[in-house]
Amino acid sequence: MDGFSYDAVLVGGCGHVGLPLGLAFAKNGMRVALYDISADAVEHVSRGEMPFMEEGADRILKELAGKRIFATTNPQVVSEAGSVIVIIGTPVDEHQNPEPHKVVDAVRELGRYLRPNQLLVLRSTIYPGTTALIEAVIDDLGLDIDIAFCPERIAEGRAIQELFELPQIVSSRTQKGFDRASELFSLLTAKVVRLTPEEAELAKLFTNTWRYIKFATANQLFMIAENFGLDYETIRRGVSEDYPRAADLPSAGFAAGPCLLKDTLQLAAFNNNEFILGQAAINVNEGLPYFIVSKLARKHKLGSLKIGILGMAFKGESDDTRSSLAYKLKRVLRYRAGEVFTTDPYIEGDPDLLPLEEVLENSDLLIIASPHQIYREIVTATPMVDFWGLRGPKSGL
Ligand SMILES: NC(=O)c1ccc[n+]([C@@H]2O[C@H](COP(=O)([O-])OP(=O)(O)OC[C@H]3O[C@@H](n4cnc5c(N)ncnc54)[C@H](O)[C@@H]3O)[C@@H](O)[C@H]2O)c1
The missing domain is CATH 3.40.50.720 (NAD(P)-binding Rossmann-like Domain)
Structure with a gap:
């Protein structure tokens, strides 16, 4: 499409979120490149082997590796795709402080490979405000690139099924960015939910926090029951x-x-x-x-x-x-x-x-x-x- 060799490149594409997403896109006909700094993971994927467990993924990878899905450690591939989807990890440091700059730095480093008319999709779980920081980085490049933040909400291990079932939250500052990202994900799911980038950033954190607090409630009630000798x-x-x-x-x-x-x-x-x-x-x-x-x-x-x-x-x-x-x-x-x-x-x-x-x-x-x-x-x-x-x-x- 539009002179690009791939429909999409996934940055961090051999990780737990990137690889199932790449496989889901490839399964539905897209030509997908996976760019990852982990040479080990790239080798696994290139051989058609999953680097980790993910239900239903082995079969798709075996069938499509080298045909519609290509893994590489060469960042040059970022220039060759219509959509660039960023899914690198967003860690907390050893003192439990979030490191929000990691995703921004990664996008800044990719800057020299980005091309006009690309769609940049942020899919990592990001610290609120990160989309705006990345918009500023792209603005400085002076390229006409559409930006969207579309958080991943799958449960690890069930990605291949859930990517086709869950609604996709899509956010962008512009109508064109929203339309392009919606079209991309409509290949997987029938339902798109529109939020602003800031709402979507919080929505993703609320999703995981809500689940974490629910588990904590159960664990606290478990401890109370145990302390009273009850099950x-x-x-x-x-x-x-x-x-x-x-x-x-x-x-x-x-x-x-x-x-x-x-x-x-x-x-x-x-x-x-x-x-x-x-x-x-x-x-x-x-x-x-x-x-x-x-x-x-x-x-x-x-x-x-x-x-x-x-x-x-x-x-x-x-x-x-x-x-x-x-x-x-x-x-x-x-x-x-x-x-x-x-x-x-x-x-x-x-x-x-x-x-x-x-x-x-x-x-x-x-x-x-x-x-x-x-x-x-x-x-x-x-x-x-x-x-x-x-x-x-x-x-x-
Ligand atoms: N694991 C989950 O169930 C899940 C679910 C929803 C959202 N998320 C979010 O998705 C993001 C990725 O999580 P994950 O579990 O896939 O992590 P992961 O560590 O499995 O995958 C990240 C991949 O990115 C690669 N990478 C790191 N820096 C890179 C760079 N600068 N350029 C290219 N590749 C790079 C790593 O080598 C790795 O393969 C995180 O923000 C996470 O919070 C994870």
Whole structure:
């Protein structure tokens, strides 16, 4: 189209958000380039192999790699696409401060590759105000480029399905930018929701913060029930049975991963650190591993106990360890327990991980830290802690 070799280039295109989106576009006929600084991820994708788990993605990548989807570490490819979609990570630093300049700096660096008439879509979760900063960067280049912020709202692992089902929030300062971005995403979804860029920036942070606070509510109620010697999951099921107003009360569990905590921190920083509910949610969710260990310490002599942790990913059926609270649990137990063993069927590259059988055989106590479905089926006489309610009511704490 318009003299460009690709319909779209995805910057950060081999990551957890970029790659499924690229595959979804390619599946629906677009020619897609993935630009990424990770040579390892680019090599994987070029070989037609997913660098991480994502349901339904392997098949599409195998079919389309080298045909409609091309991965590269060469930024020059940014010049060759009609739409440039930026999906690089937006981290918080080691002191939990958001680093909003990362996306702005990345776009500034791409500046020399941008061309007139391109559509620039920001898709990273960004600190409020970032779209305006990027508009200023593009303005300085003096190129006629349309800009839109269109946040990603998929759940990792279900992207391929959800990209085709969820409405897409589209925001742009101009009608032309809105029309072009809407046309791009209409290839995937029938429904576009229009907001202003500033509304869309907050909308994305509100989405994740709302979810994080909901999980914290469940985790706090779980702790209250446990402190009274009662089982939260039994109560939760009783409360929500045929009662729609409580149907969305979550089970207890580790609320972790690359987005929920980070985005709650971003919103707190944006509001001058005044975000009591968000900060309380962080205390509750990040405190759950400590609660579990202190509860166990009341019942057992931890120092003489061998504890097996089942599942180290941040959530079930995932190989993603980013900000996983299973690792926090491991760290806390390492101080307190006799020995700690860990296992996970999906994670590669963690030298501490042992086969499940070995952990089952050698542990005095088991804790399900990540609710992988295979742990439902385990038959063992070893006591098991299951605060997720994966195997049914009774946490075993
Ligand atoms: N993971 C999720 O479920 C999810 C959901 C919605 C939104 N988001 C947001 O999407 C963004 C990306 O998250 P992710 O989970 O895909 O992260 P990720 O780390 O999996 O992917 C980011 C990719 O960008 C690449 N990259 C980093 N800097 C780059 C640069 N300057 N140029 C080119 N490539 C670069 C990295 O190598 C990596 O492959 C974040 O802002 C995140 O908050 C994530």
